Amino acid sequence: MGIRLGDNQYGKAEVRLVHIDRRTDVHRIKDVNVTSQLRGDLEEVHTVGDNGTCLPTDTQKNTVYAKAREWGGVGAVEDFALRLARHFVDEHDYVSGARQEIEEYSWDRIATSEGPHDHSFVRSGAETRTTVVTKEGGREWVVSGFTGLTVLKSTGSEFHGYPKTRYTTLQETTDRILATDVTARWRYAGTSHDFDKAYASIRALCLEAFANTHSLALQQTLFQMGTAVLEAHPEVAEIRFSMPNKHHFLVDLSPFGLDNPNEVFFAADRPYGRIEAVVERDDAPEPGDAWKSVPAFL
Numbered sequence: 001m002g003i004r005l006g007d008n009q010y011g012k013a014e015v016r017l018v019h020i021d022r023r024t025d026v027h028r029i030k031d032v033n034v035t036s037q038l039r040g041d042l043e044e045v046h047t048v049g050d051n052g053t054c055l056p057t058d059t060q061k062n063t064v065y066a067k068a069r070e071w072g073g074v075g076a077v078e079d080f081a082l083r084l085a086r087h088f089v090d091e092h093d094y095v096s097g098a099r100q101e102i103e104e105y106s107w108d109r110i111a112t113s114e115g116p117h118d119h120s121f122v123r124s125g126a127e128t129r130t131t132v133v134t135k136e137g138g139r140e141w142v143v144s145g146f147t148g149l150t151v152l153k154s155t156g157s158e159f160h161g162y163p164k165t166r167y168t169t170l171q172e173t174t175d176r177i178l179a180t181d182v183t184a185r186w187r188y189a190g191t192s193h194d195f196d197k198a199y200a201s202i203r204a205l206c207l208e209a210f211a212n213t214h215s216l217a218l219q220q221t222l223f224q225m226g227t228a229v230l231e232a233h234p235e236v237a238e239i240r241f242s243m244p245n246k247h248h249f250l251v252d253l254s255p256f257g258l259d260n261p262n263e264v265f266f267a268a269d270r271p272y273g274r275i276e277a278v279v280e281r282d283d284a285p286e287p288g289d290a291w292k293s294v295p296a297f298l
């Protein structure tokens, strides 16, 4: 029986880095969580414990902090991840590939009676911006996205016309609450874009499509969101969504002699529907390794 080493990668997970840009008295903050992983000539590290090609995970962590200083900050997370990946692969002949994943948490300036504060911040939104850069030799892929973009519309959502079986109890509805936490990941064609600008636009397009689609199913809303993004962003090859259908059930108030004209709901937390799909172009470039270690949906 032969036993061999299969796919592998290693690195430091969740390197928490906060960078303060103090070039003026109006400070700017960048708050990220970097997971660095490397691939390469690691056979003997695993099989006999020869660490001659094992750039320690501790060094990877230190590199993340040092580069934030050397490069004068982080910039767009995609650019930081690409530069880290290039550093690891190009500077070490025993490293053939890298996966650099970054989450970004955003902060707003605290609004004071004298205006936005120079150096005091409040966490904005619950959503997290994400990117995963994969580099294999000279080839590079960027998948970006967000998680936890929580949205709700209080009307403009229907669900009916579905097949009925002997297990069906769901009532058809022409007016329900539609609520979800959007997780989206999109694959860029190419690696040089204004990533910050694209991110802001894609987020806004998703929100606008959610708001403006008169929804006959969360699936339809999802597809409208993806279509809006692909129509406006030729640099995006495909976009994947995972969206829980956060059910809001009308409470029966009749035991109390009360009607309930779509006003009082029980916000259930589980179980929830989970709606997932890829929206892609017919002529999208091949994904290559872009999704190799990115969860297909969640």
Ligand SMILES: O=c1[nH]c(=O)c2[nH]c(=O)[nH]c2[nH]1
Binding pocket: 159, 170, 216, 217, 218, 219, 245, 273
């Ligand atoms: O938008 C919806 N899609 C479904 O597939 C589904 N299934 C369900 O029970 N409610 C809903 N709502």
